[in-house]
Amino acid sequence: MTSEAAPVAGIPATRYAERLAGARREAARAGLDALLVGVGADLRYLTGYEAMPLERLTMLVLPSMDGAAATLIAPRLEVTPARGSAAARTGAIEIATWEETEDPMALVASRLATATRGRADEVATVAVSDGLRAAFVLGLQRVLPGARFSLTSSVLRALRMRKDADEVALLRAAAAAADRVVLTIANGRLVGRTEADVAREVRERLVAEGHDRAEFSIVASGPNSASPHHDASDRVIAGGEPIVLDIGGTVHGYASDTTRTLWVTGPEDAAPAPEFLRLYGVLQAAQQAATAAVRPGVACDAIDAAARDVITDAGYGPWFFHRTGHGIGLEGHEDPYIVAGNGEPLGAGMAFSVEPGIYLEGRYGARIEDIVVCGETGPDVLNLTTRDLLVVRG
Ligand code: ZN
């Protein structure tokens, strides 16, 4: 499988010290003694460490107090990759390991007590990462009996939402790679193949085009296109029907996520049904309106409304039943959410999807999805594939 993918550099190792300092500052401002960050996107954001999600505890203990050491607590058998993380290599964090017979929670408590120059039962307020296993949360509550618990998202979201130039470059590279896959699939053979077979090809091509891994591949043909999160099935693709292609993966941890809708004419040249063309035209206008509305200061729900109003005015309102978009970065779905009721204003550097869809159950549906970065003066659209209906012979 050939590729045009030029290798792209990851986040510079020195950036993690800055991110840790920013997180400390936000934690202090929120009145927290420490952030306790388990395996997941927050840990990767702060340290560059993509740890295995194990039943054994891996946890960054990040005291808010200036000068107190940040410690990554890791099982002894994970010490090599932990030491290899960018934050450890650059000296921004210390590593403390625990043996199989030790209680890692006690280690968290003692590190925290040392950092705050007190006793573990005097630790007043901590935030734990949102995805931390319940078993770990209860373990922490046992060793920190005096502490009030909250979530790290309340302090890290402000940092993670606004992407710096290096993060935008990675999102752009991921988007470009996904765009190439969409076009290759659209121009390849489709009729007579199963959705699952096409989905497999999408995953292979995402990796061949420079993704670390393929995360998902929705291939929804015919009536399946009316189900937004359809899982590629054994249905055989035929001429005279649409396909919704929604694909994504990660490049140095940063996600791609793009959707295009195809109409497959087949060898019998079955042109798109007039009502499908009408629906698609409305959808395209809605997607365009929402994208055009992006600029700093505009509320997330105003972007949602920009798309929804076009669709509602055309009479398809009830058939656009999901939010217009989601933030994207180290997680495929993260803040900010482009949804009614979210009055948070956009700020420069925020990255999110704009992906309205219209779904007529039992018949067909369509969706168009781009990743958009809020620029200083307007939208910076990362996906560049045409948003016109892709009419292909298949
Ligand atoms: Zn989705």
Ligand code: ZN
């Ligand atoms: Zn998507």
Ligand code: ZN
């Ligand atoms: Zn999406």
